[in-house]
Amino acid sequence: MEQENNVFNNNNTSNSSSTTNNNNKNKKKNPLDPEEFRNHGHKLIDFIADYYSNITNYPVRSQAQPGELRRLLPVQAPISPEPIDSILHDINSFILPGLTHWLSPFHFAYFPSSASTAAFLGDLLCSGLNVIPFTWLSSPSATELESIVMDWLAKALALPSSFLFSSGTGGGVLQGTTCEAILCTMLAAREKTLILTGHHRAFDLVVYSSDQAHSSFQKAAKIAGILPSNFRSLSTSSSTFFSFSPSLLRQTISEDLSSGLIPFFICATVGTTSSTAVDPIKELSLIAAEFNLWLHVDSAYAGSAAICPEFRHYFDGVDGASSLSLNAHKWLLTNLDCCCLWVKDQAALTSALSTDPEFLKNDASDSKDKNVVDYKDWQVALSRRFRAMKLWFVLRSHGISGIQSVIRGHVEMAMKFEGMVADDRRFEVVVPRTFAMVCFRLLAPEGWPEEVNELNRRLLEGLNKSGRVCMSHAVVGGVYVIRFAIGATLTEQHHVDLAWRMVRRHADDLLGNVAGEEEEEELKENGYYNCG
Amino acid sequence: MEQENNVFNNNNTSNSSSTTNNNNKNKKKNPLDPEEFRNHGHKLIDFIADYYSNITNYPVRSQAQPGELRRLLPVQAPISPEPIDSILHDINSFILPGLTHWLSPFHFAYFPSSASTAAFLGDLLCSGLNVIPFTWLSSPSATELESIVMDWLAKALALPSSFLFSSGTGGGVLQGTTCEAILCTMLAAREKTLILTGHHRAFDLVVYSSDQAHSSFQKAAKIAGILPSNFRSLSTSSSTFFSFSPSLLRQTISEDLSSGLIPFFICATVGTTSSTAVDPIKELSLIAAEFNLWLHVDSAYAGSAAICPEFRHYFDGVDGASSLSLNAHKWLLTNLDCCCLWVKDQAALTSALSTDPEFLKNDASDSKDKNVVDYKDWQVALSRRFRAMKLWFVLRSHGISGIQSVIRGHVEMAMKFEGMVADDRRFEVVVPRTFAMVCFRLLAPEGWPEEVNELNRRLLEGLNKSGRVCMSHAVVGGVYVIRFAIGATLTEQHHVDLAWRMVRRHADDLLGNVAGEEEEEELKENGYYNCG
Structure with a gap:
């Protein structure tokens, strides 16, 4: 039986089928038939390349009317298969004209959607390989590539070494979006705090941000069950270019403590959505340390800029933060979705988010080897895509x-x-x-x-x-x-x-x-x- | 100015550049240069097609050792760009041998990862178009295609019409995974219940499932702040093939009510992870109705089977459920990730999950037109991928x-x-x-x-x-x-x-x-x- 480990033949599926089963010739094609995949795949690549070449032919913001597509498409799915050319025809006729074209060079809305050929290729591989690295064992190199690439990026951004896996306690994970990243870190902080104070105090937990924080923060707090009355959105003003006021934060925390409430989480922003304001991370981190609160730095948009030394100073003090996230799909040439989250304290995160169902138990997870990361315990969902591939493609x-x-x-x-x-x-x-x-x-x-x-x-x-x-x-x-x-x-x-x-x-x-x-x-x- | 609405030229970006700016010739390629995209895209398609042809050459379950990849790759990202051939070489040498190959025909673990050329093509378009349909306006045809395709699939599965958009109150949304779907519906139910009972009762909320429910249910409950002591995992037995016992559920709910607790959410499963057990939806839905609880049907794996009339009976009684989810990436030929969620009461979902930041305000959202769906209010995250494209490709x-x-x-x-x-x-x-x-x-x-x-x-x-x-x-x-x-x-x-x-x-x-x-x-x- 030893040979099994090393010897695999070179026949592909269709070859071996034809060798062993001659009556396969006339049967229906497998839905993942490699040659059909190849032909149709090439067609789609050309379709998208042509779209990029002609993207300025479309109105940037869709001029479609509500219900327009519904009136154009059938009311139910077809019973029989339809050829790819019909589908592509409909995409040209019905879908493309109704999109708002985020990749148009004339798109200056929101924060633009970063994309590149490199990230696309990685995304294409992610979809094509279709592995699910929820545990290390369920696809080891996919998991390890994620850990490696998160270390690479942390170094490129000059993040403190406490955010790297090499620190032994920190590390990074790819989430879909910032809201998930904030939610996960807030749950980590909630769990830590509730263990200290007892679960019956959940009602008293308070979170803090400036009034310029992204709506995702408020949403994450609501999801995590923070009472609306314990959500502090602190005023900013034009005199400080809408940045978070440390003195107001300190004062509010003190008032809440006096009222018997439990402050536990601060969200600061580098590059707010409204005006790219930069919160004073250093001063905020000192307050977080003083009151033993979790400080998350949301740099969804501007975090990528830290790769340029001339912008790195906006992140001064980040070594005092508990976690930091940025959206590579915003400004790091990466197609949607790809939110990078680093934490200093892996254990806080996994203690809040881990599950241990029997069907996923395995020796590698039990081994406590530092290289065995089960990313299911770093995020909301169990299943996850191989997002590291596209970030690796971009960096290389x-x-x-x-x-x-x-x-x-x-x-x-x-x-x-x-x-x-x-x-x-x-x-x-x-x-x-x-x-x-x-x-x-x-x-x-x-x-x-x-x-x-x-x-x-x-x-x-x-x-x-x-x-x-x-x-x-x-x-x-x-x-x-x-x-x-x-x-x-x-x-x-x-x-x-x-x-x-x-x-x-x-x-x-x-x-x-x-x-x-x-x-x-x-x-x-x-x-x-x-x-x- | 009227012409602007209709007249767009046929020149592509590079043509117009060369007309107006002759010194562009020698400059660096745009990271999304259409011709480079085309060349590299074709290369990747061939790479993946070859992978499918040779997939049985790899050990199905990775034989990699923890830390193996980290030892093989550099400790930091390259300073200068690297050619695509080097990256593909490393994928062949280092990544593929270390994957667990979910698409191998010899992969029978977990629930296999469904995939098809059709879904891949849709995913490829999703990545290539890279639009972000968080509001209707931010990409109308992407949003509408999602609503349409969710109606198509609901009809194909013979779901009750109350789950369709045409009902005026129900509808479907594509989430990433079941955990997100359960979390969102639980938050909808939590919000409804807390409005009725007052937020100070959050502490008393109780959720129910059988002990065969997926660990995602427990995780969702934990995230939503349900106390561990209020999480009911009710025993099953081999005599009923591990299905949820309605009588035990009724008894437990009654006891909890007697204790002054607030039952609010039941999760039933059609096709459990351990043994594909089927919970008796009809009887559970009667209990849900009697006590006015939210009943979610998690059919992550088996939901797709309802497309075959001979399996549809397992879903009898689903018209009494509040919501249902299935993973098209499990058994509907769709590449990861694609979880289909339908709810009867859109308003309950959006009331729990909506945010209304100034920067997203627009006339279409304010119009209250039924065709204007802002899917950001149907999910945890703000940003979202154009997942409908792949499901549409599969169905067609x-x-x-x-x-x-x-x-x-x-x-x-x-x-x-x-x-x-x-x-x-x-x-x-x-x-x-x-x-x-x-x-x-x-x-x-x-x-x-x-x-x-x-x-x-x-x-x-x-x-x-x-x-x-x-x-x-x-x-x-x-x-x-x-x-x-x-x-x-x-x-x-x-x-x-x-x-x-x-x-x-x-x-x-x-x-x-x-x-x-x-x-x-x-x-x-x-x-x-x-x-x-």
């Missing part, structure tokens, strides 16, 4: 220098855009730019009858309805701002330039300025008119 | 008849395997087979010195260590059983036949039966020896 295909160059390119374009806004007296940059997102607005001319927030709302809606650019908005300190976020991979300087011309032209139209028409002529002469 | 490429035929094929193979086990007096089928999974064990010969559970544990470990087949185990009613689950897409009858020969041969070896060697000769003669 681009190298650290390549990723730095992409991030710097985005920041440079944003600087130029900021400059163009500042040079036009009709506009203002509302909050100083920190990364690759500019918050600006149109100023209401003297005597303008309309509220300035409404003017900007109309400006944005006009731009988005045009289908030629897509941006989104925020309200900071009562001010409605248009968020111009650069990060879609295909975006280059000429797209940004055109977007700014569009903004000016729409402003002209709104304000009744005839200069708009001259601008239009200029755009045409430059060959830009048609969204090229 | 195979049609309902094609999927039925695959499921029936698996069940037939399982029946044959069950027959082979029954025909060998040294073995027994421990629990009658219901779907495509057989629970069997080796009986200890008279006078055998070892405990029978230990004998089977050794038998299973020997089989898995051989690398030629992979199975897993469960313990039901104190009996250690080997689970032989058919469902890997490439599995055909000859793989099952060979697996059974392997089981017999390993049993021979264990029991010291020389017949094992004759069997080995027979295997060789049939060309089967080397895992063909």
Whole structure:
């Protein structure tokens, strides 16, 4: 029986079938027949490559009406199989025109969806291999690659060594999204606290963030059963560029302690969604240490920028945090979904999230070998995809220098855009730019009858309805701002330039300025008119 | 400006660049350059097709040692970009040999990971388009396709119309995994109950399942803050094939009510993980109605079988359930991850899970149009993948008849395997087979010195260590059983036949039966020896 370990034949499934079973020839193809897979796979690759080539032909923000697709598609699934060409035809005719095209170089809304060929290839392998690394044993190299790649990335971001597996106590895991990452760390902190205080005190647990924290934090707290009345969303102001106030935090914690409540979790943000504000991690971490609270750093968007030494200072003090997360699918060239979470205390996480059902018991898990990580105990779900593959592809295909160059390119374009806004007296940059997102607005001319927030709302809606650019908005300190976020991979300087011309032209139209028409002529002469 | 809505040019990005910017020629390639994407994409498709052709060359269950990959890979990410061929070389050399190959036709462990070319193509499009349909507006046709496809599948499974969007109150959503689906429905039920009873009663909430429910249920309850002491895992017995006892449930609920507790959630299972037991949905739903509790039906594995009319009766009474989930990635030819969840009461779900941050506000969401579904409010996370694409591909490429035929094929193979086990007096089928999974064990010969559970544990470990087949185990009613689950897409009858020969041969070896060697000769003669 020893040979079994090493000797496997070279026949593929269809070869061995034909050798041993001649009547297989006429039977139905296996749904995973390798040659059909190959043919159809090539077809799809070409389909997507063509889509990228022609992506500017589509309105960026979908112009579909609610219910439009439902009216176009049959009311039930087909009984018989349909050929791939029919499906691709329908995708071209019905689906693509109804998408909002996040990969369009004219997509500047939300935080753009980072993507690259490298990540796509890794995602394709993840889907194709279709392994499920919930325990180490259920796919060892998939699990180990995740641990390795999380260490690689932590080093590339100059995170403290306490977040690495090599520390013996810390480590990283790939989640789907930030909400899951925050939820998991909050559960870890909840468990630690409840063990200290007794489960009957769950009712008294309090969490803290600034009022600029992402809504995912509030959602995670709600899911974890934190009472709405124990959710502290602390005020920020324009004078500190909407960053978390340590003094207000300290004061609020002290008040809660005096009331007999149990503070246990702080969420700080580096790069808030509304205005990319940066919370003072160092000072917050000192408060966390003083009161023995869990400090999570949500750097969903801006975390990737730490790969450039010139942005690393925004993370100073992170060695005092308990955990940190960032979305590689936001700004690290990685296709959705890929949220990187590091924790200092693996045991806190797994103590809150582990299950130990009989059907998954195995010697490797029982061995307590440090290399045997059962990632099912680091996340909400049991099953999980082999997400490490795409991050590994990105890190290797681009190298650290390549990723730095992409991030710097985005920041440079944003600087130029900021400059163009500042040079036009009709506009203002509302909050100083920190990364690759500019918050600006149109100023209401003297005597303008309309509220300035409404003017900007109309400006944005006009731009988005045009289908030629897509941006989104925020309200900071009562001010409605248009968020111009650069990060879609295909975006280059000429797209940004055109977007700014569009903004000016729409402003002209709104304000009744005839200069708009001259601008239009200029755009045409430059060959830009048609969204090229 | 009217033209903007309709006129988009046909130039692709690179064309327009070359027209307007001649100095672009020598610059660095965009990380999403369409032609590089095309070339590398084709290479990866061939790589995966070759993998499927040669998948039986690998040991099914990885034979890697803990830490093996870490010793092989560099300790940090490269500074400079590396070529794709180096990465593929390393995948071949280091990653593939260390995987447990879920798509191997000899993978019979856990519940196999369903996959098909059709789903892969949809997944590939999902990754390639990389849109984020968190709100309807953020990608309308992606959201609508999900609603449509969930209605399609609900009809194909003959689910009650109250689960469809057309009911006006129900509907379906794609989650990643069952744990998320159970968590979301539990949160919906928790919210409803706490509104009725006041948030200060959270401490008293009680959930119910049989002791055969998946560990995900316990994990979801823990996450949702249900006290461990309020988690009821009710005993089952072999006399009812390990199904949930309605009378025990009724009695327990009554006792809890008498104690002043608040019963609110029942999780029933159709097709349990250990033995594919089927809980009596009809009777459980009557109890749920009587006490006004939320009844969730977890049919992660067996739900897909409802597409065959002959299996639909296992779901009788589901019209009395509040929600139902199944994993299309388990048995509906869909690559990971794809969990289908339907609820009767959309509003209960969204009331528990909705957030309304300013930056996502839009006219469509405010319109209350029934076609405008903001799926962010149906799940834990904000961001989400375009999972509907792969399910749509599967339903169209195979049609309902094609999927039925695959499921029936698996069940037939399982029946044959069950027959082979029954025909060998040294073995027994421990629990009658219901779907495509057989629970069997080796009986200890008279006078055998070892405990029978230990004998089977050794038998299973020997089989898995051989690398030629992979199975897993469960313990039901104190009996250690080997689970032989058919469902890997490439599995055909000859793989099952060979697996059974392997089981017999390993049993021979264990029991010291020389017949094992004759069997080995027979295997060789049939060309089967080397895992063909």
